[in-house]
Amino acid sequence: MGSVADDISEKLESEIVEGILPPGTRLEEPALAERFGVSRTPVREALQRLAASGLVELKPRRGTQVLNPSTVRIVEMFEVMAELEAACARLCARRATPELIAELHGWLRKCESAVHDVSAYYAANRGFHSAIYAGSGNSFLTEQAELLHLRLTPFRRQQLRVPRRLRQSLAEHAMIVAAIEAGDDAAAAMAQRAHILIQGERFTDFMAQLSRGDAKLQPRSK
Amino acid sequence: MGSVADDISEKLESEIVEGILPPGTRLEEPALAERFGVSRTPVREALQRLAASGLVELKPRRGTQVLNPSTVRIVEMFEVMAELEAACARLCARRATPELIAELHGWLRKCESAVHDVSAYYAANRGFHSAIYAGSGNSFLTEQAELLHLRLTPFRRQQLRVPRRLRQSLAEHAMIVAAIEAGDDAAAAMAQRAHILIQGERFTDFMAQLSRGDAKLQPRSK
DNA sequence: ATTATCGCTTGTGTATACACAGAAGTCGAT
DNA sequence: ATCGACTTCTGTGTATACACAAGCGATAAT
Numbered sequence: 001m002g003s004v005a006d007d008i009s010e011k012l013e014s015e016i017v018e019g020i021l022p023p024g025t026r027l028e029e030p031a032l033a034e035r036f037g038v039s040r041t042p043v044r045e046a047l048q049r050l051a052a053s054g055l056v057e058l059k060p061r062r063g064t065q066v067l068n069p070s071t072v073r074i075v076e077m078f079e080v081m082a083e084l085e086a087a088c089a090r091l092c093a094r095r096a097t098p099e100l101i102a103e104l105h106g107w108l109r110k111c112e113s114a115v116h117d118v119s120a121y122y123a124a125n126r127g128f129h130s131a132i133y134a135g136s137g138n139s140f141l142t143e144q145a146e147l148l149h150l151r152l153t154p155f156r157r158q159q160l161r162v163p164r165r166l167r168q169s170l171a172e173h174a175m176i177v178a179a180i181e182a183g184d185d186a187a188a189a190m191a192q193r194a195h196i197l198i199q200g201e202r203f204t205d206f207m208a209q210l211s212r213g214d215a216k217l218q219p220r221s222k
Numbered sequence: 223m224g225s226v227a228d229d230i231s232e233k234l235e236s237e238i239v240e241g242i243l244p245p246g247t248r249l250e251e252p253a254l255a256e257r258f259g260v261s262r263t264p265v266r267e268a269l270q271r272l273a274a275s276g277l278v279e280l281k282p283r284r285g286t287q288v289l290n291p292s293t294v295r296i297v298e299m300f301e302v303m304a305e306l307e308a309a310c311a312r313l314c315a316r317r318a319t320p321e322l323i324a325e326l327h328g329w330l331r332k333c334e335s336a337v338h339d340v341s342a343y344y345a346a347n348r349g350f351h352s353a354i355y356a357g358s359g360n361s362f363l364t365e366q367a368e369l370l371h372l373r374l375t376p377f378r379r380q381q382l383r384v385p386r387r388l389r390q391s392l393a394e395h396a397m398i399v400a401a402i403e404a405g406d407d408a409a410a411a412m413a414q415r416a417h418i419l420i421q422g423e424r425f426t427d428f429m430a431q432l433s434r435g436d437a438k439l440q441p442r443s444k
Numbered sequence: 445a446t447t448a449t450c451g452c453t454t455g456t457g458t459a460t461a462c463a464c465a466g467a468a469g470t471c472g473a474t
Numbered sequence: 475a476t477c478g479a480c481t482t483c484t485g486t487g488t489a490t491a492c493a494c495a496a497g498c499g500a501t502a503a504t
Contacts, residue, residue: 283495
């Protein structure tokens with residue numbers, strides 16, 4: 001790609017996703033330009049791309065800042081994520097090949113063996129879901145799912161920390177695979193949807209918990 | 223917005239959607255800059271935004287061209303559209319208010335009375351679907367649905383020309399509304415999905431028909 | 445005659461410079 | 475002392491200029 005602009009957007013993207021640049025952070029072009037040792041031009045391009053991915057908000061004449069969606073908005077995004085993943089699972093069930101089934105069982109085993117290591121489980125979980133995206137056999141759907149997954153990453157960080165959630169997640173994975181293996185597309189979709197929607201609920205729980213004890217997150221303006 | 227860049231992107235967007243700039247058209251920055259009487263800078267911004275909307279393709283060092291997806295890609299996009307709309311219908315059925323039901327019936331009547339006027343039906347059809355998007359009560363989902371609908375517009379132009387398709391579409395609308403009215407979310411989703419998937423099938427029919435008699439569309443390179 | 449290489453042209457990528465709108469800080473008035 | 479208007483300053487939006495890669499054509503060699 002236009003190397004410089006692309007490098008910058010990738011770097012910023014990862015920093016946003018990893019939480020180094022938390023939601024609401026202002027991104028000023030001159031500062032970024034100096035930081036990366038380039039002019040403002042490629043910086044602007046990078047910011048536009050991030051806005052395209054939905055990671056930052058580009059207010060006219062008022063600068064750029066890392067997207068800071070309201071709680072309801074985040075829940076809405078999780079709801080759409082649930083529907084996209086349900087669609088993937090549905091298509092998986094209808095088009096499942098022995099190879100796909102085997103791959104899913106592989107990820108299932110990886111998840112099981114990582115049940116005591118949160119970050120390892122995180123990685124295995126990621127692989128499992130990606131396999132389902134790809135297993136849909138619809139490359140456009142796969143891309144859309146991956147993109148939205150990325151956009152939600154900053155808000156999913158706390159999810160799996162909840163003690164019992166991890167084992168429950170594992171059990172849900174098994175149910176999903178069973179439904180896909182049985183070719184039961186409706187069941188696969190429903191299981192997958194529920195599996196994701198729980199994350200939205202967990203998120204609201206988390207937020208409620210915060211707003212009781214910690215007022216710092218109040219400035220979720222917009 | 224940054225007026226100029228925004229005006230340009232809106233103008234180009236409508237021209238792409240209306241088919242004035244057909245898929246595959248090369249968009250060269252100097253030419254566009256001269257045409258709009260501005261420098262290349264805002265033109266580049268406009269093109270980046272269009273790339274963000276998925277209306278154009280931005281190949282590095284090789285310029286911009288109106289997105290020219292392969293046939294399978296278009297079918298994939300219709301498949302995702304079907305899933306998004308199914309999700310909207312599902313949520314409509316679960317959250318349906320009397321107001322929404324009334325509005326849907328209104329669009330239904332508009333569609334009926336326009337059954338002999340293709341362009342009028344097109345408008346009424348558009349309104350019907352938008353109402354279902356909005357009726358989901360999920361603003362993010364609504365936006366995503368509207369966006370993908372827009373992206374598919376250039377490839378949907380020929381759809382409703384097919385003689386019997388129009389009445390069939392009308393009947394499907396009625397079934398969808400009935401399911402929503404009954405609060406049967408699964409039925410609503412299924413009906414809506416089928417309603418959209420037919421468009422994808424129609425599209426492949428159309429393409430097959432073309433590639434038999436007309437070789438002009440061969441250069442769907444990509 | 446065909447092909448390969450070189451140079452030119454065209455168009456994209458980046459840098460710099462200027463114009464202007466918003467925000468903030470200062471000064472004055474009540 | 476507080477509030478309001480004005481000035482200043484920071485940061486975005488646009489224009490222009492330069493750098494360089496890719497495509498094209500012409501020329502020359504086999």
